Amino acid sequence: MPSLRRLTLALPLLLAMPALAQPAANGPLLAQACLGCHGPGAAGQDGVPAIAGRPAPELVAQMTQFRANERPGTIMGRIARGYTPEEITAVAAYLAQAR
């Protein structure tokens, strides 16, 4: 796999976890936006990784890093900056239990 991909796999979770924001109420609806690329059920699609069933703190940490431009990626930084910490927490909570 390409270097960008290897980097994104190597980075996560070693970094300090941010405190979880209070989740927004509409996590399931917000999470629908992910499915256009991450596949039905967010189970992954042709090189775009599965995000369903991942632990919520891991997803929040990744999105928080994308948001802060601290995690390499193609479009996820631009996306993550469009959501509040409360929305990210809610989407992560929903995806974590969606398998």
Add this chain to the structure above:
Amino acid sequence: MTHTTRRALLAAAPALIAAPALAQNQGQARLVVVGGGFGGASAARFARMTYPWLEVTLIEPKTRFVTCPYGNLVLAGKRRLEQISHGYDGLRARGVNVVHDWVAGIDPAARSLRLRGGASLTYDRLILSPGIALRWDALPGYDEAAAEIFPHAWVPGEGAQTTLLRRQIEAMPEGGVVGLAIPDNPFRCPPGPYERISMIAAHLKRHNPRAKILAFDAKNAFSKQGLFQDAWAELYPGMIEWVPASQDGRITRMDPGAREFESEFGTRHKVDVGNVIPPQSAARIAIEAGLTNASGWVPVDPLTFEARQAPSIHVIGDANVAPPMPKSGYVANSTAKQAVASVAALLRGEAPPPAPVYFNTCYSHVGEDYGISVVGVFRPNADGSGFVETPQSGGVSPRGNHPEQRRLEALYADAWYASITRDMFG
């Protein structure tokens, strides 16, 4: 209980508070979706999966839906038409009642619609996702007959227009000129014309390297402009000339017999192949139902997508006017889900889901292993009069030398296509 009785009851109870008992305890409520594209198919599927108590009927004339996205790859010979055509069996398997017919008329007061085939049906809520109409009155000399000489290939229908343009490009004399006429905003798929230029160039570079592309634009700027122009200079040097409105790029008359485009200031341009993307409006059904404003598009409530002119009718997809959101497949898919959630809430007598976020990503292929994108994250604005893009977010791929990013974005573009069409038809 018959549908008629339930409908009469619903109509008789102006407060929708009556709906929950009806909808949940005494049987299903009827959602009718008109149009089986990115908005309508997404809405029908999401409704059946999320709100099983909704009885969903999808009305769509065609038995196969040819997507606009990836049509440009068909022009370049990188996809076949069959690969971008989708049937409705997946939706049927999810319990959607798919009816292949045209809507002849809508009666919002009676909550009913008539089909050309003669049937009529009633609904508790109606979602219209009818797409666009090409404005045949907008460009003198360009009518449906002219489109057989200068294809638009912008409303795929069964795919004949895309196939025609593909054949013309393949048959073009060596060193010939492909002319494009590109409309002013708003129109379906803002980066689409420029992806098309790129994909035609990719074909010509291999098969007709002395050919030229002349792109006449009614605008002075376009989506992902810097990225497209960087790629054109890098991949197709000397092949593409983009002529903005400020340099007389606005084409105002067509002469398909002479194979000429005529500009605003009277310059005539001879082309070997002409691709005319005419100005557009909401599809005819939205106009005939009285839902459009003077611009020809349907203004909508940014929370529920109810038409301002007829609150029981939700209008999603390219037919509505929702700046700064683009008329894109992803926006249609994303807003379809909020519209369906609003339908479900309103039928239960609840408030529509608050604080929605609407999402867009548009990828464009510009060459082999070379993709670029624009991302947008949108919300209703503070006073509910329209939409706003979330500050400090979204935007286009970085300019400069990023071959790995371009390669991955081309890969992710293909994943997007596979993923979103499964979210519509799977």
